[in-house]
Amino acid sequence: MAHKVDYCCLLMLFFTWFLPSLADNAQVLMNFKRFLSNADALNNWGNQSIGVCSWTGILCFNQNFHGLRLENMGLSGTVDVDTLLQLTNLNSFSVINNNFEGPMPEFKKIVSLRALFLSNNKFSGELPDDAFEGMKRLKRVFLAENGLTGHIPTSLAKLPNLLDVDIHGNSFEGNIPEFQQRDFRVFNLSYNKLEGQIPESLSSKDPGSFAGNQGLCGKPLSPCIGSPTSPPDTDTDEHPNSHPEKENKEKRVILTVIVVAGVIVLASILALLIIRYRRKKPVLVKEAQPQNVTPFSSESKSIVLTTEPKKSEEGGLNFVRNEREGIDMQDLLRASAEVLGSGSFGSTYKAMLLNGPVVVVKRFKHMNNVGKKEFVEHMNRLGKLSHPNLLPLVAFYYGKEEKLLVHDFAENGSLASHLHGRSGVELNWGTRLKIIKGVARGLAYLYTEFPDQALPHGHLKSSNVVLDGSFEARLAEYGLVAVVEKSHAQQFMVAYKSPEASQLEKPSEKSDVWCLGILILELLTGKFPANYLRHGKGASEDLAAWVNSIVGEGWSGEVLDKGIPGRGSGEGEMVKLLRIGMGCCEWKLESRWGWKEAVSKIEELKESDDGGEGDNLNSLSTSLDDFSLSHSTS
Known part of the structure; x- marks a missing residue:
């Protein structure tokens, strides 16, 4: 009887406290x-x-x-x-x-x-x-x-x-x-x-x-003037009666006058040049861009090349899709452009053409070893690819110093910007599952279209997965291993950070699968694999340690990103995807999943659980132990 009274009291407390709070929130x-x-x-x-x-x-x-x-x-x-x-x-x-x-x-x-x-x-x-x-x-x-x-x-x-x-x-x-x-x-x-x-x-x-x-x-930027890394200033010792602050102030005044005068002279020269050549091709100047990855910027500018294109040698834009012809090279260079980023391969722009579509232009400065014929043939081959989960190549430009690739614009930016807070939009579990299925399908298509290449993608990472208006995944920067300078590819392309690439100095047919596994773990944990930014030898070992640190935590509730909206109903399926990611990240090639197995398992995943979550969690715990053991003995 006492239990019934307690139960009734709890019900009364619930209706007295909890339900009014919902009504209060509404008001x-x-x-x-x-x-x-x-x-x-x-x-x-x-x-x-x-x-x-x-x-x-x-x-x-x-x-x-x-x-x-x-x-x-x-x-x-x-x-x-x-x-x-x-x-x-x-x-x-x-x-x-x-x-x-x-x-x-x-x-x-x-x-x-x-x-x-x-x-x-x-x-x-x-x-x-x-x-x-x-x-x-x-x-x-x-x-x-x-x-x-x-x-x-x-x-x-x-x-x-x-x-x-x-x-x-x-x-x-x-x-x-x-x-x-x-x-x-x-x-x-x-x-x-x-x-x-x-x-x-x-x-x-x-x-x-x-x-x-x-x-x-100071680090990671340039050293500070007067820091221990700079040569010591001995002027004060030689002239003990001098006044350093006064001298510095005078120097700043003189420097300011010189800079202002220089700016005025430069502005005058530029004005004369614009008046003289405004009916001719624009003067193209070399653009100074940082070599490290920078965040999205709203800076508006024009796309500029290191050297002016010469019609006799390089020509204009080469279109790989007939329905997109009509963009003029000079119109593209004059277009208002937003700098989306500047990384190891060059700058990326969002170009807004006056009488045309919005496109993304990527500059490449590390393809100089490839001849024009080989480059054109490879770009035409990429241009023939057609799949819902590939970002289509629209056109390209061949220059001796650099190359341009023109793609469609993806309205919702990169997957990286959503996973790591730059977009302000949190992806729920259903959207993340939709994205990873799109990535898997796009990768499978590349494997079938490039059976002769070990790396059909070569640079698969969250910043190279872009999202269209309906958040469908589109793979970007695919199929470029054949035309990128080998030394640059080895230093910067993600597939070269797989275990086998660091050991054998060349990737295998499963290196893209390794990248897919890293992407899956990033998608589920919300943690950024910062070791992608560490270039040179040793990066793959660091990356493997990162993977091991993620899965080595066991099922503590900290493995999956707690910030994923709607994760409650799909947690069992998320665990299945985590195990797929682990299978793709196996250190030993013979133990690592092939692309067909990985894609097949991803396609089986559902947005909500269909029971058996407890078994999934127990199985995950065993898999974590096995995975950690395989890495520690590698």
Whole structure:
């Protein structure tokens, strides 16, 4: 009888506490909406017949509210933090790509917040030093492409659980504070006004994380003037009565005058050249681009070549698809172009033609050893490929110094940008499964079309998987091993980082499968295989250690990315995919899966579980032990 009474009490508590909280959240959300402008996208808010979890932009897990994702809605008005404080279980808040402006709201009041996404708005002004104080649970902070000024708050640097921080494209100034966290998944301070020496704790970060800050120095950028690596200055010792500060000030004044005069002269010369040659071909100058991978940038410019194309030797664009003809080489070079990135092979542009489609242009500077005939034949062969999961080659240009490849533009960017927070969009399990199936199908097609090549792709990684408007996967930079300089391919192409490539100095027919396995683990764990950025010998061993560290954790709940929306109903299938990734990453070639087996197993996966999850978990634990053992004995 006592048990029945307890049970009844629990039911009463449930209806008294839990159900009213859902109703309370609905009312709080309606109150929050009143502070917003241009909120037509939220018209179904208040519709009780569909439930709060079905309202636009509401994030729920197991029918429990946990966040707001109000992205790309044209919203403006006020983000009223005091109203948000009344929401129960607000873990994530995102208003990426809207029109909010003014000072950043006091989100530090919401101490339970785990993720804050404010990128691509018009927030402005200085952030107080305690802007993030007390937010001990905060893991993800995205403030990119706003108008924020002042110093980076030390309270941000002191967050104990911070994993992702992206504040690029603002006007933050001063020195970079000492960040408490070391193992970042996303770290981007580029295109601000930061200065001074980069803290030693951040010296191993990618140089692209600091690009566009003219005043920064120290590893991984150039050494600071007057640092221990620079020659000592003995002027003060020779002239003890001199005044260094005054002399430095005078030098800066003189240098400024010289620079200004030089700019005026250069501008005059350029103006004369433009007037003289505006009816002729544009003067093409060599573009200086960093050699390291840099993040996406909104910088607008024209595509320029090292040397001007000569009709007699090089000609214009060669179209491999007849339906796309009509783009003129000079129109392409004059087109407004957005720099998407600059990596080991060259720069990538999004070119917006005046009377034509949007295309992506990739410059290659490391194909100089291939002759024109061989290059043209290979590009025509690539141009004949047709598959829903390949990014089609539209046209190419052959020059002695560099080559251009023109592809269709993929609206949703690269898989890497989504997995590692640069896009602001989290991929749910169903979308990730759709993407990896597309990758597998595209790779299978390449294997069948290039049976004579050990590496039909050669450079398969998340940044070379792009997503179209419906998030279908399209493979990019495929089939280029035959035309890339061998030394450059060995140093930078992903397939050459497989175990066999490092041991035998050449890849095998299963090297692309190894890359597929790494991609699967990255897709499921959310962890970036940073060893791709470590070039030269030893990188493959590091990469193998990374794989082993992932699967060696066992089933602790930390292997799969907890941030995958909708993972609960598909966890068993995710475990199956993890085992497939492990099979593709086997160190020994005889133990590693072939592409047909891998593709077949991937095709069998479903979006939701069909039972037997416990068996999957037990089987995974055994597989993890076997996999770790095979690596330790290799």
